[in-house]
Amino acid sequence: MTDTPISAELQTAFDAAVAHSKTLTTRPDNQTLLQLYGLYKQGSAGDVSGERPGMTDFVARAKWDAWAARKGTPRAEAMQAYIDQITALPI
16 A cells, blocks of 8 residues: 655644644543544554454553554554544543
C-alpha cells in the first residue's frame, strides 16, 4: 500500500490536535481514548507493527488492538479522523 504525501496543513492541524488533547479538562471514556490512540498511531506511524502483546498485559493489548483495527487506513485519513474526534470533545 502506498500512502499519499501528507500536506503541511494537515500535519500542522494534526500536531495542534495532539497538543490540544493534552489540555482537555475532562478525561474521555476508555473507549474514546482507545479510538483516539488507534487513530493517532495510524496517522503518525502507519499500519500496526510488532507482535500483539500477551493476554496478561491488558492495557498494551487493548492499545495494540485499537491500532490494528485501523490497519489499511491511509495516514492522511486517520489524521483527519483524529482531528475531527479531538475537536468534537468538550473542552
